[in-house]
Amino acid sequence: MKNSTKKLPFLLLGMSLLLAACGGGETSTDQTEDKGSDAAQEGTTFKVGITQIVEHPSLDAATDGFKTALTDAGLEVEFVEENAQNDQSMNTTIAQNLVNEGVDLIFANSTPSAQAVKGATSDIPIIFTSVTDAVGAELIDSMEAPGGNVTGTVDLHPDTIANTVKFLKDELGAKKVGTVYNTGEQNSVAQVQQVKKLAEEAGLELVEAAVSTSAEVKQATESLVGQVDSLYIITDNTVVSALESVIEVANANELPLMVGELDSVKRGGLGAYGFEYYDIGYEAGQMAVKILKGEGTPSEIPAAYPANLKLLINKGAADTLGLEIKESWNAEVHE
Template sequence: MKKWLLIILIMMSALVLAACGTAENDSDSSNGSGDATQEDQSSEETPSEDSGDTEDSKVYKIGASQIVEHPSLDQAYEGFKQAIADAGLEAEYDFQSAQNDQNNASTIANNFVADDVDLIFANSTASALSSLQAVNSSGVEIPIIFASVTDATEVGLVEGMDQPGEVITGVQDLHPDAIKNTVKFIDTYFEGATVGLVYNAGEANSVTQIEAVNEAVEGTSLSTVERTVSTSAEVQQATNTLVGEADVIYVITDNTVVSALETVVQIANEQDVPLIVGEPDSVKKGGFATFGVDYFTIGYRAGEMAVEVLTGEKTTADIPVEYPPNMQLFINKGAAEEQGVEWNEDWDEDAQLLETEKE
């Protein structure tokens, strides 16, 4: 009897051990399946490389620097923004005017670099020089597109028209024939005149133009007399000293003088002195005539360059510096009457006639 009880106990123990082994195997199998499922889910939740902004949705940060606010530079800025918009790009602009102060221009440029903007639009020679210095000093390659620069090579922005910089290129505002044609116009219709020049000797672009005027005058019946200023507040007095000495006043695209052009126009009108200017917007403000260019067009072309750079299609080093696309004679007939100019019928066909804009 005892023998049978022992056999039964051994058999029951074996059954219990077998059951436990089966349960442990089932548990191990379940845990393995669960781990595999978690790995699949983790793989599916990995962010896609395309989850960031696409080119179409990107909003570009553009710093826009301008040495001073006056109609020509303002038109170039408007043209620049229009080209960006026409290309379908979205942009946020940080527009800063240096109020005709070179120190302010430098501060603005350094702030743009610190803000890590995508591109700088430098609208004037002073703004372009400050921007290039700030970018070069920082070691950060922020592209610069300039406009309204008289001679980019002369002031050292680039090595040549077909040699743009690693971070800079743009559109000049002085057509190579503009000053020659203007001097020829004065020589033709005001033979033997003394031409009065008022400019800021601190503006590199102005010095370049004055040198070009004096060179163009050589061999003509004309002569020149110069007055220099350092601020717009000095323009009226400097212009007044030309009365009785100058037969014609010629205001080049000097930012300091153009920002105070109304005082020059007033003197020209009161003293019956023909006022020749450097661009069409000054004709609209009361200047008599210019061989000039449309600044909106200059800015627009600069904007097209910016689009190519922002989208990665080109770098600034791939885009040569350009001259203004068009140049023509603009005349303000009302200003001619105010300044005692005898009208020539040829001007009706040769010039685009403009009127003085009312404030």
């Protein structure tokens, strides 16, 4: 009994130290848990900023897809949504305003939007979509390992331009292809450089017309008439926002118009190898869900290419040109 009495203080001291250690471990875990985990458990509402460079159907569809992915995941979200209407000054202001709002995550829809928000914050997670060359735009280090606070989905499948150039030559008999684009959009410059390289390899000549605003699109397209036998409009936000002007000129001069996105086919372009912008917006939203739930960070989530590439042909445009839609094209037809 005497020996047990002597051991008691030491036992009590050991138990106290053990409890303190356990308590310290719990405190440390609480401090390192991110807001996503806490909010997912407690039903906290997230504040998510959305910045889009301009309104047009493809970008609008991507934003819809992004928002749907978050609501499908059961998250409570307050969206702070802004559109720059293709005004670069406003684009920069929106980026800073979203940072000042203290949002939990920013969705940047377009290359200029993503570049602006990256320049405004290195702390808030950023998910982009509708970006053509994320590495060239200096948004990420690589597709596989983005690094930093940015990741997302690009809007150019690796085979899109190659397939389109081949279609222009082999199926439309093109020799001189005209394109209109905004030289101030990095994603557009990257695409045109690729088109030019592939066109030259295929023995085609690319004739370029540059614009800086949507108001210049019709005149720039008209300047190509007489110089080219077909047109190819890439995923340039400035030009696509005024696509009806291009379609009007193309139809009036019986020029086949290949475009860079399926929504532009539905608006009157002849055809495109593309995908649904809603889908890449939705996939970007799924990335955002992981981040908000604390299941990953932008640096850990690889950026992604569009998954499903298909050829869509506008029947009305084909009929106007007297063009037969061949079975060998394996195309979907928009009536």
